[in-house]
Amino acid sequence: MKSFQRRRVLRTMALATTVLATGLMTGFAGTAAAQERKSVKIGYAISKTGGNAGGAGITTLPNYQLWVKDVNDAGGLELPDGKKLPIEVIEYDDRSSAEEVVRAVERLATQDKADFILVPWGTGFNLAVAPLFDRYGYPQLAVSAVTDKAPDFVKRWKKSFWMLGGGHDYARALAAILADAKKAGMVNGKVAMISIADGFGIDLVTAARPAFKEAGIEVIYDKTYPGGTSDFSPMINEAKASGADAFVAFSYPPETFALTQQAQVASFSPKVLYLGVGTGFPVYGKNNGENATGIMSLGGIDPNNKMNADYRKRHEAVTGVAPDYWGSVITYASLQMLQEAIKRKGLDKAAVSAELASGTFQTVLGETKFEDNQLRQLWWTGQWQNGQFVGVMPADRPGASKVVLPRGEWKKK
Amino acid sequence: MSRILSSALFIVIVAALACVPFVADSYGVTLGIGMLGYVTLATAWALFSGPTRYVSLATVAFFGIGAYTVAVFSETIPYPLLLVTAGAIGLAVALVVGLSTLRLAGVYFVIFTFGLAELVRQLVTWYEVNVTGTLGRYIFLPVTPEGIYWQLLGLAAITFLISWWIGRSRIGLALKVIGDDEIVAAHCGIDIARVKLALFAISSVIITLVGAIQAPRWTYVEPTIAFNPTISFLTLIMALLGGAHRLTGPLLGAVPLFLLFEWLSANFPNHYSIILGLIFIAIVFILPRGVLAFAEENWRRWRKTEIKNLPAVAE
Numbered sequence: 208m209k210s211f212q213r214r215r216v217l218r219t220m221a222l223a224t225t226v227l228a229t230g231l232m233t234g235f236a237g238t239a240a241a242q243e244r245k246s247v248k249i250g251y252a253i254s255k256t257g258g259n260a261g262g263a264g265i266t267t268l269p270n271y272q273l274w275v276k277d278v279n280d281a282g283g284l285e286l287p288d289g290k291k292l293p294i295e296v297i298e299y300d301d302r303s304s305a306e307e308v309v310r311a312v313e314r315l316a317t318q319d320k321a322d323f324i325l326v327p328w329g330t331g332f333n334l335a336v337a338p339l340f341d342r343y344g345y346p347q348l349a350v351s352a353v354t355d356k357a358p359d360f361v362k363r364w365k366k367s368f369w370m371l372g373g374g375h376d377y378a379r380a381l382a383a384i385l386a387d388a389k390k391a392g393m394v395n396g397k398v399a400m401i402s403i404a405d406g407f408g409i410d411l412v413t414a415a416r417p418a419f420k421e422a423g424i425e426v427i428y429d430k431t432y433p434g435g436t437s438d439f440s441p442m443i444n445e446a447k448a449s450g451a452d453a454f455v456a457f458s459y460p461p462e463t464f465a466l467t468q469q470a471q472v473a474s475f476s477p478k479v480l481y482l483g484v485g486t487g488f489p490v491y492g493k494n495n496g497e498n499a500t501g502i503m504s505l506g507g508i509d510p511n512n513k514m515n516a517d518y519r520k521r522h523e524a525v526t527g528v529a530p531d532y533w534g535s536v537i538t539y540a541s542l543q544m545l546q547e548a549i550k551r552k553g554l555d556k557a558a559v560s561a562e563l564a565s566g567t568f569q570t571v572l573g574e575t576k577f578e579d580n581q582l583r584q585l586w587w588t589g590q591w592q593n594g595q596f597v598g599v600m601p602a603d604r605p606g607a608s609k610v611v612l613p614r615g616e617w618k619k620k
Numbered sequence: 621m622s623r624i625l626s627s628a629l630f631i632v633i634v635a636a637l638a639c640v641p642f643v644a645d646s647y648g649v650t651l652g653i654g655m656l657g658y659v660t661l662a663t664a665w666a667l668f669s670g671p672t673r674y675v676s677l678a679t680v681a682f683f684g685i686g687a688y689t690v691a692v693f694s695e696t697i698p699y700p701l702l703l704v705t706a707g708a709i710g711l712a713v714a715l716v717v718g719l720s721t722l723r724l725a726g727v728y729f730v731i732f733t734f735g736l737a738e739l740v741r742q743l744v745t746w747y748e749v750n751v752t753g754t755l756g757r758y759i760f761l762p763v764t765p766e767g768i769y770w771q772l773l774g775l776a777a778i779t780f781l782i783s784w785w786i787g788r789s790r791i792g793l794a795l796k797v798i799g800d801d802e803i804v805a806a807h808c809g810i811d812i813a814r815v816k817l818a819l820f821a822i823s824s825v826i827i828t829l830v831g832a833i834q835a836p837r838w839t840y841v842e843p844t845i846a847f848n849p850t851i852s853f854l855t856l857i858m859a860l861l862g863g864a865h866r867l868t869g870p871l872l873g874a875v876p877l878f879l880l881f882e883w884l885s886a887n888f889p890n891h892y893s894i895i896l897g898l899i900f901i902a903i904v905f906i907l908p909r910g911v912l913a914f915a916e917e918n919w920r921r922w923r924k925t926e927i928k929n930l931p932a933v934a935e
Binding site: 255258298299303304306309310311313316317318331334337338356363405406410413431 | 650754756850889
């Protein structure tokens, strides 16, 4: 008798849970109010916690906040009829999990019925959500995604825009600088190269090997290291002994900072020093002061672009931190493009996407336009000069600074 | 009579769940995928860890192997075979790992399984860096969310049947003896290593398949995405909440916890981790034997009958 009752309790509980679950799934569909619209819903899922929080917190999130404040302070997003509507933000934390970012974007699209969705941080996450953006018809302005496959993605997802180039672009620009320096007799054309065994490092190093070969640059030292490496002295000593006078590291921020310190300790001052992500962080320039001068990396800015200078000041004033010298300004520009496209076409997602693809926009980058849904007006290489990280490649782009080589010895503190 | 009733009920529930994609919107399907995924993971985890009380943190190792297999072979092998391949690789790894480690016990086993997930991740990374020279891989399979939902539902149903069958078979009885006292079990003539290995392998293959089925949703896979240790911890806590040595225990842990997490991340995105930690602590302190056992004990106490305390998994 007793066991029968227990079973019945169990079964009822199981049944109740199932019914509840089914009910919740169907019932979750909220009833969207069809009244007159008082705001524009902009949603995003971003890594506020977990492994990606560092990058997202520097390049992406502050710019979203700055943009929303800028727009709302100006009365809201302007629509074609001149009416202004304030932005209502819906923010989720994807906790650096791919499954979570997919679910959060699905929630934004179907539950919150966001008018537009901003992108998450990172190549992998932008790809994870790309099919969803496509299915629900949202334009996807993917900024922090470095990929050589952008032309393929554009064919697959017509409303996706790729704004940070691919590994080949950056590698080729560096190879061109080295080849020029070799031609001028400044360096011996030998390179020591290390890279992190992670998406970014591998992408760049596999692009760099053929690019260097093509440019007649000899790679005489080529090692990868696992993420989280903190002692680089063996690698630095081997690179020093290898006879190369150019040192290239496709590194992530912690290693970029460590490499800079440890190269100073080892008195290793190659004529060309190129480091990875993190070199373009304002704190890098602040920490290293004059010693940063001459160090090269990805990204950069045009120091004479007044709009960009204003943006940097405003960014620091509003968010409390200075923007980085690579993806930050592109992120802000992507939002300005979206804002302008909405002003021209309204809240129709398809029309806005078409306008983004074909229109020309005034942004903090200057006049900005997509080519085949990709932003190509980028600085492939930058260099620290006079306390600023300036763009040096492509050399023929207006506003480019001249590469200054060789970089001098470390100044001892 | 009751067996017919419960199997009829089981069939009705599975059939009802199979109809969900026709009535729910796509977010409902997404929720369903997440829920079914964790129900299957927790049930498969409890299949081995419940009766043996070997707390395994290797869930994500097998989950990731499944996802990665799909990523690597998605363009060369047709889809159904892809799942078979993933299952076979999961089985092979489970056998190798099982043979070498199931003699470990207690906390050593926990540490080992946690290390295993990290080891597999590093091996995949090493291979991709040094042999193929690419890290992320793309999965472009024409699998719809509804397709993933139905596959997961099928897998969940099979997992339940296996779990139910094992609970009633000789091997299930043997497992219970092992869980209570290995020495006694050995003296009874139970081949401890073989029983444990068989269970570990079944559980691992199911977990591998969950990873393989879910992978097409991500489009892009790299080791840090596929081998996210949170999956191991969530599975563990869900199974513990429900009660790891009951058939429906993991289900009753996974569904409410999943919905709770979803509600928390939608409404408290900034405090999620803090609340999650508090819930973990609460579960361990208040419900060490799971919701089911808790409900049952109190039910009996109320009926003034004797309470038999079952030892908790972690004890």
